Amino acid sequence: MLRNCALVLALAMSASSALAQSIESGREGVLADMSKRICYARRYSKDHLEAHPKQKVSEIRFQLAYHKHQPDADYPNGMRNYYFRLIAKLRGSSRTYSTTGECSASGSNIFCGVECDGGGVNIRARQPNKLLVFFGDSDEIRMADGCDEGDSLQLKAGADDKEFLLSAVPQDACPPYGAW
Numbered sequence: 001m002l003r004n005c006a007l008v009l010a011l012a013m014s015a016s017s018a019l020a021q022s023i024e025s026g027r028e029g030v031l032a033d034m035s036k037r038i039c040y041a042r043r044y045s046k047d048h049l050e051a052h053p054k055q056k057v058s059e060i061r062f063q064l065a066y067h068k069h070q071p072d073a074d075y076p077n078g079m080r081n082y083y084f085r086l087i088a089k090l091r092g093s094s095r096t097y098s099t100t101g102e103c104s105a106s107g108s109n110i111f112c113g114v115e116c117d118g119g120g121v122n123i124r125a126r127q128p129n130k131l132l133v134f135f136g137d138s139d140e141i142r143m144a145d146g147c148d149e150g151d152s153l154q155l156k157a158g159a160d161d162k163e164f165l166l167s168a169v170p171q172d173a174c175p176p177y178g179a180w
Contacts (some may be wrong), residue, residue, distance in 0.1 A: 009154060025178065027108035039174035040131040040166035049091060055160035059089040062133050062166055064112075065177035068152065084112040085180050086121065086133075088143060097143035097153050100180060109136065118142035119154075126165065134163035 022080040041061040049055060071077060082103040089096055099121065103112040113120030119141040124132045135141075135157035144152030157160070 012113045015124075020089075037063065037171075037174050037176060038131075039063045040133075041169050042164060042166045044128035052160040054136060054158060056090050057088050057155070057161050057164065060133070060164050060166065061085075061087040061169075062131060063087075063174065063180070064123075067177045082110075083177055083180075084123075086112070086141065086143070090153075097155070098145065099141060099143045100145070111138075112138070113138070114142050116147035118144075118147070129168035131166045131168075132163060133166060135161075 008139075039061065041059075043059045044052075044055070044057070049058060065083055067081055067083055083100065084103050085098060085100045087096060087098045099114050099118065101112055101114040101118070103110050103123070105111075106122065109122040109124050111120055111122050119138040121133050121141055122136045124134075126132050139157040140154050142152050143155050
């Protein structure tokens with residue numbers, strides 16, 4: 001029994017380490033083909049929202065892309081990053097909120113954060129073609145373009161807004177990083 005537990009722990013640590021390395025090096029893992037991007041989305045049905053009256057989010061979309069910048073003095077090979085965009089609509093509003101930032105490995109998850117202390121979300125792959133987007137230590141994310149908080153929304157983890165299971169969107173409906 002102890003041997004089985006040790007094996008499971010070793011495999012979990014290895015998977016976590018591989019995920020962290022894959023994100024940092026930009027090779028395999030979240031985006032096996034760096035020329036591709038991924039998008040996941042969910043629009044909650046009227047029935048779902050009625051069954052979860054405390055849920056604020058009525059529609060959510062998550063986009064992730066790998067981007068290599070042009071070489072410069074600090075990064076002679078070009079800086080490489082995973083960038084994300086989160087788009088959300090709230091119950092009872094026609095307004096669409098969005099935010100962007102960078103993602104990096106954080107334990108067994110991937111943390112996607114907004115600059116200027118804008119909070120963030122975690123992501124984790126789930127069954128084929130699913131992505132779990134959830135709040136972790138950061139229980140909120142600023143939904144605004146840029147650091148200006150003048151016209152922003154703090155989307156907070158609420159009773160029914162802690163995690164969102166999204167489905168994959170076809171590649172042709174997933175805009176490239178430069179078009180965000």
